[in-house]
Amino acid sequence: MLVTTLNGCQQSDQLLPFELDPSQGQTVSVNANGGIVGLPPGFSIEFFSGTLTGSQLVTAQQRLDAFPSAAGLVVPGTAYDVGPAGVALSPSAPARVQIAVPSALLEAGDELSLTVALLQPGGSIVTDATSYDLSNGIITADVYELGPMAAVVANDAIALGDLADLPPLDGGAITPSPAPAGGPASAPPTRLDGVVFSANCSPGERSCFTSGIAKIWVDDDVRARLGSELILLNTTVDASIEFFSFNLASLPDSAIGHLRIDGDLRARINQVVASRDVGDEVTVHTGNGTDAFNPDATAISINGAEMRFEFTSQGDPEVIEFDVSGVGTSDLLTIQLEGTLEFENASGPPTEGTIVAHVRLRR
Amino acid sequence: MTRWAAVGAAYALVLAPGALSAQFSPGARSVGMGGAGMVFASGVDAIEWNPANLALGGGWNVSGEFGASGLLSGVTCDDVGAILGFGQCDTKPWGWNFDDVGCDASVTAGLPESGVRLSTNSEGFLTAFGADQADLPKPGSPLPTIGVAIGSVGVRVRSRVMTETTVSKELLQLMCEGFDPALIQQYRVGDTGFRTTSFSEITAGYGTTLGDRLAVGIGLRYVMGHSLTQGRFFEPVLDLTNESIEVTGVAIEATGGSGYGVDVGLALDVSSGLRVSASATNIIQKMSWEEDLVAHQATYTGCIDGTAACPGGDDFEQLGFEDFINRFEGQPISGGSLSLPVYRTAQELFRAAYFPTVLRAGAGWRAGGTSVELVGTSVSPRGRQHNDWDERISLGVEQFLWILALRAGGALGSDGLQAINGGVGLGLGPVHLDMSGGIMSGGFDFASEFVTPENVEYAGAQITLSLQLKGGAR
Numbered sequence: 029m030l031v032t033t034l035n036g037c038q039q040s041d042q043l044l045p046f047e048l049d050p051s052q053g054q055t056v057s058v059n060a061n062g063g064i065v066g067l068p069p070g071f072s073i074e075f076f077s078g079t080l081t082g083s084q085l086v087t088a089q090q091r092l093d094a095f096p097s098a099a100g101l102v103v104p105g106t107a108y109d110v111g112p113a114g115v116a117l118s119p120s121a122p123a124r125v126q127i128a129v130p131s132a133l134l135e136a137g138d139e140l141s142l143t144v145a146l147l148q149p150g151g152s153i154v155t156d157a158t159s160y161d162l163s164n165g166i167i168t169a170d171v172y173e174l175g176p177m178a179a180v181v182a183n184d185a186i187a188l189g190d191l192a193d194l195p196p197l198d199g200g201a202i203t204p205s206p207a208p209a210g211g212p213a214s215a216p217p218t219r220l221d222g223v224v225f226s227a228n229c230s231p232g233e234r235s236c237f238t239s240g241i242a243k244i245w246v247d248d249d250v251r252a253r254l255g256s257e258l259i260l261l262n263t264t265v266d267a268s269i270e271f272f273s274f275n276l277a278s279l280p281d282s283a284i285g286h287l288r289i290d291g292d293l294r295a296r297i298n299q300v301v302a303s304r305d306v307g308d309e310v311t312v313h314t315g316n317g318t319d320a321f322n323p324d325a326t327a328i329s330i331n332g333a334e335m336r337f338e339f340t341s342q343g344d345p346e347v348i349e350f351d352v353s354g355v356g357t358s359d360l361l362t363i364q365l366e367g368t369l370e371f372e373n374a375s376g377p378p379t380e381g382t383i384v385a386h387v388r389l390r391r
Numbered sequence: 392m393t394r395w396a397a398v399g400a401a402y403a404l405v406l407a408p409g410a411l412s413a414q415f416s417p418g419a420r421s422v423g424m425g426g427a428g429m430v431f432a433s434g435v436d437a438i439e440w441n442p443a444n445l446a447l448g449g450g451w452n453v454s455g456e457f458g459a460s461g462l463l464s465g466v467t468c469d470d471v472g473a474i475l476g477f478g479q480c481d482t483k484p485w486g487w488n489f490d491d492v493g494c495d496a497s498v499t500a501g502l503p504e505s506g507v508r509l510s511t512n513s514e515g516f517l518t519a520f521g522a523d524q525a526d527l528p529k530p531g532s533p534l535p536t537i538g539v540a541i542g543s544v545g546v547r548v549r550s551r552v553m554t555e556t557t558v559s560k561e562l563l564q565l566m567c568e569g570f571d572p573a574l575i576q577q578y579r580v581g582d583t584g585f586r587t588t589s590f591s592e593i594t595a596g597y598g599t600t601l602g603d604r605l606a607v608g609i610g611l612r613y614v615m616g617h618s619l620t621q622g623r624f625f626e627p628v629l630d631l632t633n634e635s636i637e638v639t640g641v642a643i644e645a646t647g648g649s650g651y652g653v654d655v656g657l658a659l660d661v662s663s664g665l666r667v668s669a670s671a672t673n674i675i676q677k678m679s680w681e682e683d684l685v686a687h688q689a690t691y692t693g694c695i696d697g698t699a700a701c702p703g704g705d706d707f708e709q710l711g712f713e714d715f716i717n718r719f720e721g722q723p724i725s726g727g728s729l730s731l732p733v734y735r736t737a738q739e740l741f742r743a744a745y746f747p748t749v750l751r752a753g754a755g756w757r758a759g760g761t762s763v764e765l766v767g768t769s770v771s772p773r774g775r776q777h778n779d780w781d782e783r784i785s786l787g788v789e790q791f792l793w794i795l796a797l798r799a800g801g802a803l804g805s806d807g808l809q810a811i812n813g814g815v816g817l818g819l820g821p822v823h824l825d826m827s828g829g830i831m832s833g834g835f836d837f838a839s840e841f842v843t844p845e846n847v848e849y850a851g852a853q854i855t856l857s858l859q860l861k862g863g864a865r
Contacts, residue, residue, distance in 0.1 A: 042741040045682035046729065054727040066729035074730055126731040161626040163581065166731055168628055254631065255576060297629055298561075298579045304631030372634050372695050374571040 053089030070128045071108045073171075078121040087111045091176055099145040099153040099231065100180040103129050107178035114149045115174040122170040129179045130165040139301050140259045140294045141185040144169035147176040155182060155231060155262055160301040184237040185294075188258040191247040194384055197364055199333030200352030204274045222272030223280070225361040225389035229265045236263040242289060243386045246369075250381035253371045254295035260306065263291040267389050269314075269361070272325070283337070284325040286313035287363060289385050309367030310385045312342045359391040419456065419857040423814020423827030424787025425800025426780075427764035430658075430668045430755030431789075434861055435538035438545040438596035441656035441670040441751070442608025446543045446598030450863035454547075456536040458855030459513040462779055462808075462831055465503040468850035473498045474567050494567040499560065503848075506559040506581055510779040515550025515589060515617075532591050532617050543598045550591040550617075553776065559583045562624075565693075565707065572634045572695065580638065584623030588744075588776055590616045590648070598656070608656040610672075614746075616648025619680050621740040625732055627693075633700030635692060641736040642687040642719060650678030652746060669752040678745035678776070686733045687719035747774030749781060760791030780804050780831065780851070787812075794818050798827060807833055808849055821862045828854040 046068070056065045058075045065088045066072040073088060091107035106127050117123050125144055134142065143155040144167060158169040167179055205223055229236035236242045242265050246258060269285030289310045292303040315324025316339050326339040333349050340346040349364040369381040418436040421428030429440045434452030437444035463471060473494045519533035538547030559581030564574075591614070598608035622642035629636055656670035694701035696708070710718075724733065753766030763786075770782045780802075787800030796816035803809055814827025831851030 039677055039745055041743060042680060044737055044741065045684065046724065046737075056727045064728040064730050066727060066731070066734065068729050068731065068734035070731075072730040072734075128731060159628040163579075163626050164732075164735060166625070166735075253573065253575070293631070295631065297576050297631075298626075299581075300626045300629050302629035302631050372572045372698070374569065374573065374695075379573070 053087055055085055055087045057083060058086045059083040065110075067108065070105065072126050073110060074124045074126075075117075076121045076123070079117050079123050080115075081118070084112075084115065086174070091178070095145070095176060095178040095180075096147060096151075096153060097180075099155055100141065100143075100182040100184075102145075103133055103142070103179040103181065107176065109176050110174050113175040117172050117174070119172060122172045123174075125169050125171050125177060127167050127177075127179045128165055129160070129167050131162050134181070137257065138181045140257060140296060141182045141261060142167055142301065143180060143182050143261065144171070145178055145180045145182075146171055146173060147178075148173065149175065153231075155180070158301075158303065161299065162296075162301070163299045182231075182261055184231050184235040184263060185259040185261050186237050186242060186244060186263055186291075188260060188293075189243070189245040190251075191245045191382060191384060194245050195386075197333050197349045197351035197362060197386075199330070199350060201278075202271055202280050202330075202352055202359075202361070204271075204278055204280075222270045223391065224268065224270045225359075225391050226268040227265050227387055227389040228267070229263070231262050231264070236265055236291075241265050241388050244289075245384045247382040249371075249379055250369055250383065253379065253381065254293070254304070255297060257296055259294045260291040261294050261303070263289065265289050265387060267363070267387055269363070269389065271328075279330050280328060282325055283328045284314050284323055286320045286323050287311070287365065287387060288320060289365070289387065304369075306369075306383065309369055309383055310365045311367075312340050312346070312348075312365060314341075315339050316344075361389045361391065363387050363389065419458070419814060419816070419825035419827045419855040420789070420796075420798065421787075421827075422458070422829060422853055422855040423798030423800065423812055423816075423825070424764060424785065424789060425802045425810055425812040425829065426768070426783055426785035427753065427755075427766040427787030427800055427802075428785075429670065429751050429766050430666050430753045430764045431757055431762050434540040435545055435547055435859070437598070437608075438538060438540065438547045438594050438610060439549075439654070439672070441658060441668055442545075442596035442610045442654060443598045443606040443656035443658040443668070443670070445540060445545055445596055445608055446600045446606040447658060447660070449542060450861060451542070452538075452540040452545075452859060452861040454538045454857060454859040454861075456855065456857040457514055457517055458536075458853065458857075459511070459517055460778075460780075460851070460853030461509065461511040462849060462851030464508040464510070464779065464849055465505065466507045466850060467848050468832075470498055470502070470848075471850055474563060496564070496568065499564045499567050502560045502563060504560060506557050506583065507563060508779075509554070509556040509558075511552075511554045511556075512778050513552050515552055515591065518552040518589075532589070532615075534591050540596075545596045547594050547596075548591065549594070551589070553588045553778070554585060555779075556585040557582050569708070575629070575634070575636070578627070578636065580624045580626050582623075584621075585642075586622070586739075587618070587620040588616075589618045590614055594654075596654075604660040606658045608658075608670075610652075610654030610656070612652040612654065612673075614648075614650040614652065614678060616645070616650065616678070616680055619645040619648065619740065619744055621736055622687075623736050623739070630700065633694065633698065635694035635700045638691045638693070639732055640689050640691070640719070641732045643724070643733065643737045643740050644685045644687065644721070645680040645740065646683065646685060648678060648680035650676065650745070652676040664757045665754070666757070667752075667754045669750075672749040672751075673746045673774075674748055676746050676748070676774075680741065680744060684724045684737065684740070685721045686724045686729075686737075687721045688730075688733065689715075689718040689720070691715075691718070743773060743775040745774045746776045747771040749777065762789040763787070764789075780808060780810070783808070783810075796825070800829075804831075809834055810851075811835060812853075814855075821860050823857075823859040823861060825857045825859070826855070828852065 062075045091109045095102045095107040160167045229241045267287040271280035273282045275281045290307045313320040313323040314326040317324045337346045351362040365385045370378040432440035433448035435454040516535040532550045534550035536549045561579040594612040596610040600606045624640045627636040627638045652673040653675040654672045658668045691706040693707045748771040750769045755764035767784045783802045783804040785802040790797045798814040801811045810831045812829030816825040833849045
């Protein structure tokens with residue numbers, strides 16, 4: 029009781045000398061050697077040596093206007109205007125942005141999709157791979173340009189399935205284009221009028237998630253290293269395959285094209301959400317060349333649900349499963365790509381996990 | 392032993408000797424008696440224990456003292472020996488060998504999920520000396536602990552460094568087993584951080600009798616703060632592409648401060664050598680720290696040597712303790728240039744950064760050359776500038792045999808902490824040399840019949856050496 033009574037005589041906590049009103053902005057002169065612009069308790073941006081080429085007055089203040097929702101759901105109170113908007117930063121030494129995002133503001137599972145969105149002067153929004161510290165509620169991202177930015181729960185997250193649940197592909201007929209009016213019906217198409225399947229989606233335009241262009245699965249080895257909850261964020265699909273000659277059975281016997289999936293594989297590692305680039309693992313182009321965007325043609329043959337490409341960047345030959353289905357007046361070609369994710373070990377060879385993608389191309 | 396283990400070992404060595412001292416400070420007599428010693432404290436010891444005793448002892452006394460104490464919570468001494476590669480405590484109780492011993496998952500599996508905590512309290516002189524030897528920044532003033540008491544008046548100067556360090560279980564696993572990408576899901580910084588307070592105190596005490604048996608006393612203390620540092624590590628930024636981790640540590644430092652405290656005491660000689668005693672330290676106090684803060688920030692990279700993502704090598708393997716410390720670069724804090732980690736760390740700096748009121752009450756009996764004391768200590772929950780082991784009940788005995796003084800005692804602290812102590816003193820005329828020490832644990836086998844262990848692991852020790860000149864006492 030005496031101790032309790034004496035507590036009343038104890039001093040109160042000393043206040044920090046820099047408690048700031050977050051509604052007030054900050055302007056700091058930052059030079060090529062680096063610096064920090066802070067707006068505690070919610071925001072800071074750190075410039076490293078070489079991030080800026082010269083001296084620059086950098087401002088940061090809480091954003092009053094609504095942040096565009098194109099990239100996803102903006103976490104309340106996490107939008108900031110950082111200026112001068114449009115100032116480009118060094119690609120080799122980007123600035124590091126940190127925004128306080130209390131985990132209590134997030135729905136279960138949203139932490140995987142949490143990212144920092146940057147509104148560019150043209151109105152487009154870019155998001156970058158981020159790291160989210162769940163213990164401290166701080167999201168960290170590298171930015172390559174100044175401008176309005178906010179923490180958003182991205183709306184193009186693609187959940188990764190279990191490889192055991194991978195649906196089979198049934199093959200199907202890839203038929204040549206109808207012959208031009210007046211021409212011979214049996215004449216094979218030329219390269220100019222071949223059958224072209226293509227798919228394109230990206231975060232800024234047509235979302236890969238909403239379009240359903242890409243679906244992805246991983247095996248247990250990947251989950252053992254990265255956890256059970258995995259998503260692919262910032263997914264970009266760029267695919268085009270042209271079947272430009274057909275045999276007498278009207279089956280394609282040559283093709284040219286490429287298929288590439290890029291994205292950030294997001295995983296929760298204990299108290300941290302982190303990213304891993306996915307790209308090279310699920311990329312293929314035809315022919316022997318090294319230029320994915322200017323590929324060479326290759327001979328192909330079809331056997332059931334398998335399409336054999338004689339020469340590709342992945343292997344010679346490369347057998348790829350496929351499926352063709354009709355949608356309205358068009359055909360959908362689903363291509364299965366398989367890649368390997370390598371994980372280093374402290375000793376011994378790397379652990380190899382498998383990632384499989386289904387990419388749906390439209391004729 | 393990995394470099395991280397070396398870092399931990401060096402940290403323990405530098406801080407722990409500074410840590411291994413003031414467990415039951417002040418005074419070698421008190422340490423030898425398990426933290427009791429207040430009832431019949433005399434001379435310089437009485438200035439901080441109970442100033443009322445100054446009026447009961449008389450004489451004169453000049454004292455110099457060294458000591459340190461440290462307590463690890465959540466881990467056994469054997470575990471520490473294995474993690475740091477020192478050896479097994481139980482097989483070499485008075486001197487660990489430095490042979491590498493195996494540290495595998497079985498060692499860290501039993502550690503508490505909340506991590507391991509190290510609390511230390513050391514004389515500033517020892518800490519400064521240790522830091523100087525290790526070529527590290529000196530944490531505060533190197534003032535030695537000295538005091539003088541003449542009659543009912545005394546003055547003591549003391550410089551102290553107090554630390555609290557918490558390390559997550561997962562980080563200890565990293566120290567123990569080394570970085571393994573296959574275990575990356577297990578790594579967690581958690582509450583890993585530290586807090587260091589360095590200050591010097593000048594305490595003046597005065598005691599007076601009220602009648603034949605009752606004495607009261609007052610102590611006035613001026614506190615000169617040297618530094619107050621709050622540090623923490625943040626969860627790593629993980630690069631899953633290159634399978635590397637980047638850990639950021641931030642320390643915020645107030646580079647000075649000042650304050651005062653008022654102590655009161657009371658002692659009553661009941662009869663036939665029986666005395667009851669009570670004191671209150673910091674019954675009034677104030678501590679203010681400088682507002683010109685300095686932020687120290689450092690980033691460490693864990694990666695696989697030889698890979699493209701590891702051009703500078705794995706910091707967790709390569710860095711020595713000096714490199715580890717020296718990577719912290721200090722910059723004055725200005726309001727508009729705060730990073731979020733710095734701000735978050737700073738928020739903890741001033742929280743309860745003052746001294747709590749400490750109440751002590753005890754009874755003792757003295758006859759001939761024998762003294763027995765039972766002392767209880769209670770610490771106000773407000774104010775965090777105190778030791779983990781301050782709140783306790785201590786029982787101690789002292790026996791004089793010609794020129795020797797033999798002391799023994801034990802203590803039962805809060806949260807299941809137990810301590811056994813002992814000490815010896817040698818008195819040759821006015822010259823008295825006292826040395827005391829003890830160990831702390833969550834339970835001792837021999838005492839388990841009397842005190843049931845609370846299944847909390849502790850590993851701690853303390854040692855104090857004092858040299859006194861005294862004479863003329865009643």
